[in-house]
Amino acid sequence: MNEEKINLLKDKLKSFEIEYADATGTPQLVVKKENVVSVGEILKSDEDFKFDMLIDEFGVDKFTKNERFEVIVSLWSEKHKDRIFLKIKLDTKNPVMPTLTGVWKSANFNERETYDMFGIIFEGHPDMRRIYMPENFEYHPLRKDFPLMGIPSSLDLPKK
Amino acid sequence: MGLEEKLSGDGFITTRVKDLIEYVRKNSIWPMPMGISCCAIEMMAAAGPRSDISRFGSEVFRFSPRQSDVMLVAGTVTYKMAWVVKKIYDQMPDPKYVIAMGVCTCSGGMYRSYPVVQGIDQFLPVDIHVGGCPPRPDNLLNGLMALQEKILSSKKSLVKTDGLTQ
Numbered sequence: 001m002n003e004e005k006i007n008l009l010k011d012k013l014k015s016f017e018i019e020y021a022d023a024t025g026t027p028q029l030v031v032k033k034e035n036v037v038s039v040g041e042i043l044k045s046d047e048d049f050k051f052d053m054l055i056d057e058f059g060v061d062k063f064t065k066n067e068r069f070e071v072i073v074s075l076w077s078e079k080h081k082d083r084i085f086l087k088i089k090l091d092t093k094n095p096v097m098p099t100l101t102g103v104w105k106s107a108n109f110n111e112r113e114t115y116d117m118f119g120i121i122f123e124g125h126p127d128m129r130r131i132y133m134p135e136n137f138e139y140h141p142l143r144k145d146f147p148l149m150g151i152p153s154s155l156d157l158p159k160k
Numbered sequence: 161m162g163l164e165e166k167l168s169g170d171g172f173i174t175t176r177v178k179d180l181i182e183y184v185r186k187n188s189i190w191p192m193p194m195g196i197s198c199c200a201i202e203m204m205a206a207a208g209p210r211s212d213i214s215r216f217g218s219e220v221f222r223f224s225p226r227q228s229d230v231m232l233v234a235g236t237v238t239y240k241m242a243w244v245v246k247k248i249y250d251q252m253p254d255p256k257y258v259i260a261m262g263v264c265t266c267s268g269g270m271y272r273s274y275p276v277v278q279g280i281d282q283f284l285p286v287d288i289h290v291g292g293c294p295p296r297p298d299n300l301l302n303g304l305m306a307l308q309e310k311i312l313s314s315k316k317s318l319v320k321t322d323g324l325t326q
Binding site: 141147150157 | 239240242243246272273274275277282283284285
């Protein structure tokens with residue numbers, strides 16, 4: 001995206017509180033979690049941008065005291081061949097954000113994986129279950145405080 | 161060959177039932193190909209013309225556990241998959257054997273992390289461990305021959321007291 005287009009984007013999203021950054025050449029929008037659905041709808045439907053494809057959505061555990069978790073969304077515009085990142089910073093104790101499945105349907109599995117691995121809850125998700133780990137598993141393995149070898153006897157094995 | 165000449169004289173040979181059963185059993189171990197990941201490619205290579213597992217009487221890969229004698233567990237077993245492997249093992253008729261093929265099944269291998277079972281002998285009675293990542297077909301055949309030796313020199317009685325073969 002060139003400078004001109006980024007300015008146009010800033011103009012269209014001026015009613016929201018957004019920090020603009022540059023992630024090695026790709027524009028990155030740090031969005032408040034309350035606004036993420038409205039921003040997403042504008043990005044998807046606006047003819048000048050048309051970010052119609054959700055490439056990826058994943059979590060990050062920064063392991064800091066405040067705003068420990070982040071969710072990063074990677075978007076692609078098939079019409080303009082543009083790429084953009086959305087970053088949502090989440091609370092340490094209560095990492096909850098609204099779901100993006102209403103805007104991009106393909107966010108479904110990505111959000112389930114993020115919930116499974118980081119324990120980030122997506123409000124309004126149609127099927128908020130674990131996707132990889134067994135459903136009776138109690139931990140979130142990609143959190144920094146989870147030991148690599150797992151927690152003994154947290155996963156069942158069949159009897160010999 | 162030599163057998164007809166020997167039998168043409170007296171017409172019979174003497175042996176023990178246990179030995180005879182073990183002898184015929186060891187040369188026709190039908191595998192259940194539990195190909196979970198990349199080791200399965202080497203398992204297929206072992207069945208191909210170059211290695212030719214049929215030289216050892218094990219060419220009949222049965223995808224039904226009810227028709228097979230040995231389970232070739234070829235690949236990484238996760239905690240979730242362990243239940244499936246065990247379920248299929250339970251459906252195999254006795255006598256049944258297990259070959260753990262590759263280091264992932266033997267000990268977890270390079271997957272030293274939380275979702276992978278660190279050795280399937282935690283939930284299955286493994287007869288032969290075949291190392292390698294993945295093991296070459298020769299190594300798998302070596303494991304198969306070791307299993308044949310094991311069957312031949314089996315210490316446990318094949319005839320139970322109730323008259324049913326084990």
